[in-house]
Amino acid sequence: MALAEQPRETQQAHQTHQARQATPPEVMDYERSYVERRAGSQRLYSEAVGVFPSGVTHDHRFLQPFPIYCTRGQGARKWDVDGNEYVDYVGGHGALLLGHSHPDVVRAVQEQMPRGTHLGAGHEAEVRWGQLVQRLVPSAARVKFTASGTEATHLAIRLARSFSGKTRIVKFEGHFHGWHDYATAAVEPPYDVPTSSGVPAEALATMLVLPGDLVAVEQALAAGDVGAVIVEPTGGAWGTLPLDQAFCEGLRRLTKQHDALLIFDEVITGFRCSPGGAQTAYGITPDLTTMAKVLAGGLPGGAVAGRADVMSILEFDGNRPGWNRGGRIAHPGTFNGNPLSAAAGIACLEIVARGDVHRHVNRLAELLRRGMNDAARPFGLDGCVYGTFSMFHVSLDRSLLGTGGEARRYAKSKGAADAKLRRAMLVQGIDLMGTGGMLSLAHTEADVERTIAAFGHALAALEHEGVL
Numbered sequence: 001m002a003l004a005e006q007p008r009e010t011q012q013a014h015q016t017h018q019a020r021q022a023t024p025p026e027v028m029d030y031e032r033s034y035v036e037r038r039a040g041s042q043r044l045y046s047e048a049v050g051v052f053p054s055g056v057t058h059d060h061r062f063l064q065p066f067p068i069y070c071t072r073g074q075g076a077r078k079w080d081v082d083g084n085e086y087v088d089y090v091g092g093h094g095a096l097l098l099g100h101s102h103p104d105v106v107r108a109v110q111e112q113m114p115r116g117t118h119l120g121a122g123h124e125a126e127v128r129w130g131q132l133v134q135r136l137v138p139s140a141a142r143v144k145f146t147a148s149g150t151e152a153t154h155l156a157i158r159l160a161r162s163f164s165g166k167t168r169i170v171k172f173e174g175h176f177h178g179w180h181d182y183a184t185a186a187v188e189p190p191y192d193v194p195t196s197s198g199v200p201a202e203a204l205a206t207m208l209v210l211p212g213d214l215v216a217v218e219q220a221l222a223a224g225d226v227g228a229v230i231v232e233p234t235g236g237a238w239g240t241l242p243l244d245q246a247f248c249e250g251l252r253r254l255t256k257q258h259d260a261l262l263i264f265d266e267v268i269t270g271f272r273c274s275p276g277g278a279q280t281a282y283g284i285t286p287d288l289t290t291m292a293k294v295l296a297g298g299l300p301g302g303a304v305a306g307r308a309d310v311m312s313i314l315e316f317d318g319n320r321p322g323w324n325r326g327g328r329i330a331h332p333g334t335f336n337g338n339p340l341s342a343a344a345g346i347a348c349l350e351i352v353a354r355g356d357v358h359r360h361v362n363r364l365a366e367l368l369r370r371g372m373n374d375a376a377r378p379f380g381l382d383g384c385v386y387g388t389f390s391m392f393h394v395s396l397d398r399s400l401l402g403t404g405g406e407a408r409r410y411a412k413s414k415g416a417a418d419a420k421l422r423r424a425m426l427v428q429g430i431d432l433m434g435t436g437g438m439l440s441l442a443h444t445e446a447d448v449e450r451t452i453a454a455f456g457h458a459l460a461a462l463e464h465e466g467v468l
């Protein structure tokens, strides 16, 4: 009988057998290959554990038996201390929409460096940078720079509370807004366990955690004590738990109806989904927007932007008794709007403003998602790669595939297979951000094809190992 006429299971078994046959032996034995070709990273890690808790400076860089240590990045590539080359989908945790060391950004920073890294005063570049944000982001009537995305969401929540006079803030299950106290609520399942100890229960009690469900939002807002709703507009963890435009439109309508502010956390999506972020792509203007990452062109920096009346709480006003001390929100921060970040941010946003970056990264991401799903089909995992704009996610939790119902279908799975996938891709020269990634202007179709092939080999190795 021809293969096409045989039962689906037989065809699938045949295809997986073929995929396994085509997978190089060093990938089939990827755990050993990972260690063997990374003696330098292993050595640095053994020193790092004596310096940093668990040897890492960011939780997401933690990987067993040791993470990679890199020396440089250029375009879509980076290299580790052992000379291994990677196609990089971590992209500076989403900051590098233009890829590593874009020449315009490098030039801007090099020109600024000898003129000073901190002038202890206002400077022209911060004004130009802020004006670019105003021009690109529809909600940005006023802008305030911070040093990070965490600081931006912290300030946005404080602004919302002060403006509304209401303490409660709605956040959604699985959404990540940084690591300040309020942001530790309901980041990873089980959502009733905060991601950190050391956070006062009183702080957590001010956060009202909801599933991504407009009925629940409406009920919560009807109580009248919610100051703001904060949301990652494409869904929790940059779309790992997808939300769509209709949901965000519903949030806009409900927050207006119930006199609560809407905060779009665009730390990842800002300038990435379109020159004006997800809000421009969706045609929805929130009251406040938080930004970082692409904003500063690969250097540190964040911002809150929003309605002039809300942002005016940050203003000094000597004519209002009691305002400057207790009325306004105090907001210092040594590196807010610093000249180096401003130089990099301006260079980056001027390129972002052209709009052609987004056509490129979105098209490549679509090719990548489609190709990876084709590679996953023989393993019965078709549909395991998903995402929007220039982002992609992989869910290897077979039990979720094909179960229907958005909330169940997508989960922040942290199974053993996830870290294994990461290592099986690393040995093939592909660095993922967790189990997904983000594309940059520097990625090419050849990078995408290489990644698809590597993904097929990685799945063959994981299947052979019995972890899929």
Ligand SMILES: Cc1ncc(COP(=O)(O)O)c(C=O)c1O
Pocket (backbone or CB within 6 Å): 093, 148, 149, 150, 151, 153, 176, 177, 178, 179, 232, 238, 265, 266, 267, 268, 292, 293, 302
């Ligand atoms: C949506 C979102 N908000 C806030 C943050 C925190 O930003 P930062 O790491 O700059 O503090 C992040 C970081 O990844 C993020 O993805």
